[in-house]
Amino acid sequence: MRDHNLEISSGPGGSSLTFAPVWNAAVAFVDRHVVEGRGDRVVVRDAGGGALTFGELARESDRWGRALLELGLRPGDRQLMIVLDCLEFFYLFWGAIKAGIVPVPLNTLLRAKDYQYMLEDSGASALVYSPELASEVEPALAASSARPAVTLQVPATRDLGSRAAAPLEPHRSAPTDDCFWLYSSGSTGFPKGAVHAHRDLAVVSQRWGVETLGLDAGDVCYSAAKLFFAYGLGNSLVCPLWVGASSVLSPVRPTPDLTFELIERFRPTFFFGVPTLYAGQLAALERSKPDLGSLRYCVSAGEALPIALFERWRERTGLLILDGIGSTEALHIFIANTPREWKPGTSGRPIAGYEARIVDNAGRVVERGASGTLQIRGESTAKYYWNKPEKTRDTMLPGGWLSTGDTYRQDDQGFFVYEGRADDMMKVGGIWTSPVEIEARLIEHPAVLEAAVVGRADEHELVKPEAWIVLKDAAARADETRRAELEGELLAHVKAGLAPYKYPRWWQFVDELPKTATGKIQRYKLRQGTVADTAERGGPRP
Numbered sequence: 349m350r351d352h353n354l355e356i357s358s359g360p361g362g363s364s365l366t367f368a369p370v371w372n373a374a375v376a377f378v379d380r381h382v383v384e385g386r387g388d389r390v391v392v393r394d395a396g397g398g399a400l401t402f403g404e405l406a407r408e409s410d411r412w413g414r415a416l417l418e419l420g421l422r423p424g425d426r427q428l429m430i431v432l433d434c435l436e437f438f439y440l441f442w443g444a445i446k447a448g449i450v451p452v453p454l455n456t457l458l459r460a461k462d463y464q465y466m467l468e469d470s471g472a473s474a475l476v477y478s479p480e481l482a483s484e485v486e487p488a489l490a491a492s493s494a495r496p497a498v499t500l501q502v503p504a505t506r507d508l509g510s511r512a513a514a515p516l517e518p519h520r521s522a523p524t525d526d527c528f529w530l531y532s533s534g535s536t537g538f539p540k541g542a543v544h545a546h547r548d549l550a551v552v553s554q555r556w557g558v559e560t561l562g563l564d565a566g567d568v569c570y571s572a573a574k575l576f577f578a579y580g581l582g583n584s585l586v587c588p589l590w591v592g593a594s595s596v597l598s599p600v601r602p603t604p605d606l607t608f609e610l611i612e613r614f615r616p617t618f619f620f621g622v623p624t625l626y627a628g629q630l631a632a633l634e635r636s637k638p639d640l641g642s643l644r645y646c647v648s649a650g651e652a653l654p655i656a657l658f659e660r661w662r663e664r665t666g667l668l669i670l671d672g673i674g675s676t677e678a679l680h681i682f683i684a685n686t687p688r689e690w691k692p693g694t695s696g697r698p699i700a701g702y703e704a705r706i707v708d709n710a711g712r713v714v715e716r717g718a719s720g721t722l723q724i725r726g727e728s729t730a731k732y733y734w735n736k737p738e739k740t741r742d743t744m745l746p747g748g749w750l751s752t753g754d755t756y757r758q759d760d761q762g763f764f765v766y767e768g769r770a771d772d773m774m775k776v777g778g779i780w781t782s783p784v785e786i787e788a789r790l791i792e793h794p795a796v797l798e799a800a801v802v803g804r805a806d807e808h809e810l811v812k813p814e815a816w817i818v819l820k821d822a823a824a825r826a827d828e829t830r831r832a833e834l835e836g837e838l839l840a841h842v843k844a845g846l847a848p849y850k851y852p853r854w855w856q857f858v859d860e861l862p863k864t865a866t867g868k869i870q871r872y873k874l875r876q877g878t879v880a881d882t883a884e885r886g887g888p889r890p
């Protein structure tokens with residue numbers, strides 16, 4: 349098959365993708381559909397009743413790309429996007445790419461301090477943000493030592509007038525040229541920009557969308573995970589466009605009731621969620637009976653899906669949840685359960701186009717059944733981390749291997765079983781959360797002497813942060829009223845300074861924290877609860 353300068357051929361070892369020497373992803377994902385007569389098809393709808401066709405997306409992308417060039421941006425310059433899920437997101441992303449400018453979508457739940465770091469780290473020349481987020485973005489801009497030349501609020505093209513009305517020639521990118529970045533949280537709390545190439549977008553769409561899920565032009569994708577998250581980006585903005593399918597967007601937090609309402613209204617064929625949401629939806633199914641009949645499959649990623657959730661969902665809805673592991677660095681899912689073979693409690697097997705191996709600390713491949721660190725290889729992995737040569741060296745390994753930092757083992761049928769992280773990082777609701785970052789915030793509070801944060805499983809076996817606190821006033825620990833007061837204060841303090849999902853759900857007040865001889869906090873001891881007897885263990889907090 350010849351697909352706009354991309355050769356997809358199948359051979360005995362599976363299919364292979366060969367790109368033309370000049371290959372701009374925006375041409376293949378957007379313009380191709382207009383050229384091939386699908387300009388009138390809807391590519392995306394929003395919950396407010398708006399929609400864009402492929403033709404409109406192509407025109408608006410050209411307009412935006414031209415505007416960026418006329419405002420003085422040059423190919424290779426970065427465009428930060430702090431944009432809620434909306435139709436404009438589509439042309440801000442694809443229009444920049446067509447002009448050779450590198451879009452960098454950021455998590456919309458972050459705080460001013462996070463945005464300031466990303467402004468300075470990226471050296472972005474443009475910043476586009478949703479007006480609803482001004483209270484975090486504007487202080488970041490004011491404090492940042494790096495100021496983008498162009499700062500605009502969505503809808504960013506409103507003020508362009510007749511400027512930029514003519515078609516835009518695509519930038520002559522090589523398939524391996526830098527195309528866009530996604531930030532991934534680091535264990536120190538400082539995110540790293542993973543730099544992806546044009547071809548990565550086609551690789552995930554073909555390997556995951558087409559060859560694994562079987563997406564086609566008739567499908568409607570609804571992802572509760574937002575566009576700023578690589579999972580949401582792939583689900584809504586990348587894979588459906590590749591095959592001429594459409595997606596559904598909503599700018600607000602996906603509560604279980606809202607997701608059911610949108611499923612009934614838009615009748616998607618694929619639903620993409622995270623385990624925490626599936627748990628909430630199951631609880632909501634106790635009191636309502638939404639019509640989920642349009643769905644072919646549900647997909648889960650971001651953190652491991654507990655077997656109980658898989659089974660209860662299947663009993664309740666008759667639907668499979670396909671659990672797959674993806675990462676920002678790999679761009680999308682690389683090991684997954686598929687409509688053809690799935691095994692609950694596992695992440696599945698490597699999908700077409702990806703290889704996986706499990707290695708020990710010395711980098712040797714372990715025997716089948718043994719645990720080790722998961723490494724993967726495939727054509728969509730990030731080229732490097734922006735400005736972080738050491739992290740790049742530790743993660744993007746020789747021979748094209750990518751270290752995931754996850755501990756896995758392979759069972760006797762070859763399914764990959766998730767066993768935790770090699771570092772202290774946690775996934776909360778599918779989003780990275782660094783204990784170090786929460787601890788740093790806690791220690792800023794005047795009552796706190798020391799703090800340690802670990803992941804603890806809730807009643808659904810899903811990890812949430814737990815805080816262990818040593819107070820400056822040791823006597824306060826014994827005072828129940830004071831402790832309750834402090835919990836409230838510390839909670840408010842964390843929520844005011846960090847993205848809201850990062851707050852601790854449990855609080856333990858202790859006399860001291862377990863430490864190594866060199867003074868490093870032994871988080872694993874807190875996780876195992878081996879110091880629990882010295883603590884006042886609290887119940888979970890909603």
Ligand code: 3UK
Nearest residue numbers: 578579649650651652672673674675676680681766
């Ligand atoms: C963890 C999982 C067990 C794992 C992502 C789908 O989550 C995504 O990307 P991130 O960069 O995080 C990657 C890390 O998250 N993880 C993700 N999925 C699973 N652990 N089972 C799973 N199914 O630690 C991994 O290293 O935020 C997910 C598509 C694109 C993505 N970027």
